[in-house]
Amino acid sequence: xxxxxxxxxxxxxxxxxxxxxxxxxxxxxxxxxxxxxxANGDLPLPxxxxxxxxxxxxxxxxxxxxxxxxxxxxxxxxxxxxxxxHLHGSPMLLQELLALLTGAGLRLASPGEFTLRAFLNGKQxxxxxxxxxxLIEARSPxxxxxxxxxxxxxxxxxISTLREALLNTxxxxxxxxxxxxxxxxxxxxxxxxxxxxxxxxxxxxSASFNSGQLWREGFRVVLVGAPNAGKSALFNALLxxxxxxxxxxxxTTRDYLEEMLPDSPSPVVLVDTAGLRAxxxxxxxxxxxxxxxxxxxxxxxxxxxxSSCAPGPGEISFLETLxxxxxxxxxxxxxxxxxxxxxxxxxxxxxxxxAGLDLLRQGLITRAAEALGESPPSGALTNLRQLxxxxxxxxxMSRIQLEMATLPRDILATQLRAALAHxxxxxxxxxxxxxxxxxxxxxFCIGK
Ligand SMILES: Nc1nc2c(ncn2[C@@H]2O[C@H](COP(=O)(O)OP(=O)(O)OP(=O)(O)O)[C@@H](O)[C@H]2O)c(=O)[nH]1
Ligand SMILES: [Mg+2]
Numbered sequence: 001x002x003x004x005x006x007x008x009x010x011x012x013x014x015x016x017x018x019x020x021x022x023x024x025x026x027x028x029x030x031x032x033x034x035x036x037x038x039a040n041g042d043l044p045l046p047x048x049x050x051x052x053x054x055x056x057x058x059x060x061x062x063x064x065x066x067x068x069x070x071x072x073x074x075x076x077x078x079x080x081x082x083x084x085x086h087l088h089g090s091p092m093l094l095q096e097l098l099a100l101l102t103g104a105g106l107r108l109a110s111p112g113e114f115t116l117r118a119f120l121n122g123k124q125x126x127x128x129x130x131x132x133x134x135l136i137e138a139r140s141p142x143x144x145x146x147x148x149x150x151x152x153x154x155x156x157x158x159i160s161t162l163r164e165a166l167l168n169t170x171x172x173x174x175x176x177x178x179x180x181x182x183x184x185x186x187x188x189x190x191x192x193x194x195x196x197x198x199x200x201x202x203x204x205x206s207a208s209f210n211s212g213q214l215w216r217e218g219f220r221v222v223l224v225g226a227p228n229a230g231k232s233a234l235f236n237a238l239l240x241x242x243x244x245x246x247x248x249x250x251x252t253t254r255d256y257l258e259e260m261l262p263d264s265p266s267p268v269v270l271v272d273t274a275g276l277r278a279x280x281x282x283x284x285x286x287x288x289x290x291x292x293x294x295x296x297x298x299x300x301x302x303x304x305x306x307s308s309c310a311p312g313p314g315e316i317s318f319l320e321t322l323x324x325x326x327x328x329x330x331x332x333x334x335x336x337x338x339x340x341x342x343x344x345x346x347x348x349x350x351x352x353x354x355a356g357l358d359l360l361r362q363g364l365i366t367r368a369a370e371a372l373g374e375s376p377p378s379g380a381l382t383n384l385r386q387l388x389x390x391x392x393x394x395x396x397m398s399r400i401q402l403e404m405a406t407l408p409r410d411i412l413a414t415q416l417r418a419a420l421a422h423x424x425x426x427x428x429x430x431x432x433x434x435x436x437x438x439x440x441x442x443x444f445c446i447g448k
Contacts, residue, residue, distance in 0.1 A: 010109035018089035046072035079121025112444025126428030140267035158379030212380030218267030219368035225304030227275025230332035266368035308336035
């Protein structure tokens with residue numbers, strides 16, 4: 001069990017030379033532990049900052065002139081006593097000071113531990129904590145906007161509205177049971193209508209995951225086709241770099257590669273995959289399985305066919321059995337003589353003459369923009385953890401809906417409470433296991 005009431009310390013800025021480095025301390029001993037490091041021993045008042053000379057406590061030799069910020073519990077980021085040291089951006093100084101602080105009894109924080117404490121101390125719900133992580137990790141302006149909206153409480157509010165509605169129904173049923181003389185029983189048809197509304201709202205919320213993912217991860221364009229169809233060459237041509245290996249040998253690409261389409265106003269992620277065929281070797285088979293996994297998560301499939309040769313054995317049937325995803329047929333190697341009848345709607349491209357490449361690039365950008373829409377979806381789910389919790393609530397609600405006529409109302413009320421608990425997991429209102437919290441906060445960087 002991780003200790004949550006000791007005092008932790010960590011750098012809050014990336015390592016390396018720069019203008020400043022920030023070190024954070026949080027916990028009951030934050031101010032006491034720092035005092036020996038101050039030349040004249042005085043900290044700025046809580047909520048204030050001040051320039052201080054930092055010294056080595058043993059030798060009293062100066063270490064740096066630092067801006068010191070002090071916060072008193074509960075009025076701080078973590079809800080605990082917090083001190084921030086804004087130092088000059090020297091990696092050597094950072095290393096030395098951290099060694100002295102940990103030597104003085106402070107514990108080096110684990111990744112995300114400051115945010116975990118903020119969550120445990122009720123300063124931030126889980127959706128906002130996850131938004132901080134998404135904000136830091138954002139790879140596109142769209143991902144940044146979505147994270148900012150979630151940080152502002154977009155998802156937390158939506159979940160709270162959903163919970164409120166379910167809670168009203170649960171409370172009505174419980175009141176009927178507890179005070180049968182004072183509270184009228186909700187007619188069966190009204191209850192059915194209310195449950196329908198809850199189920200519809202939950203379905204809407206779970207569907208919001210797709211648009212949330214699009215804004216967070218980008219529009220995923222997966223290049224698929226037989227070995228040697230020209231996927232890696234096209235991937236490189238769209239990126240403008242030699243990112244993927246291209247050879248005349250069939251079966252060159254084994255693992256998938258992904259990169260953002262450069263200079264695209266909407267986030268487009270290009271994914272190069274291993275060629276699809278009934279592979280002989282275990283390594284190639286594993287590559288094919290990975291390609292199929294990528295197909296599952298695709299926003300759009302670019303289905304490539306080499307127009308300069310006849311289809312290989314089983315090639316077309318392999319492509320036809322791919323899961324249903326929006327697709328765009330591409331006839332590759334358009335600079336060579338045509339040797340096969342590609343689908344009529346195919347776009348002919350060549351990485352040698354660059355024919356069709358601008359059209360393809362523009363088409364991808366347009367499709368991505370259409371899929372994403374103008375503004376970030378309000379209150380959308382953005383990760384699988386949140387989606388899992390909503391799915392659990394949906395499962396229970398669908399069962400209640402089906403069995404409503406036969407289930408006694410006290411059981412209905414208990415089931416509604418169970419669905420409510422799952423909704424509470426989204427923003428962390430329900431007690432969470434240490435394992436789940438570790439999984440969430442362990443993705444953060446140290447010092448966050
Ligand atoms: N003439 C011509 N050759 C091309 C074109 N695109 C790719 N090639 C050639 O086709 C061969 C296979 O290209 P790759 O891009 O490696 O094919 P792939 O689909 O990635 O193949 P795997 O990784 O084995 O699945 C290479 O020799 C390329 O140089 C093109 O537009 N025109
Ligand atoms: Mg390849």
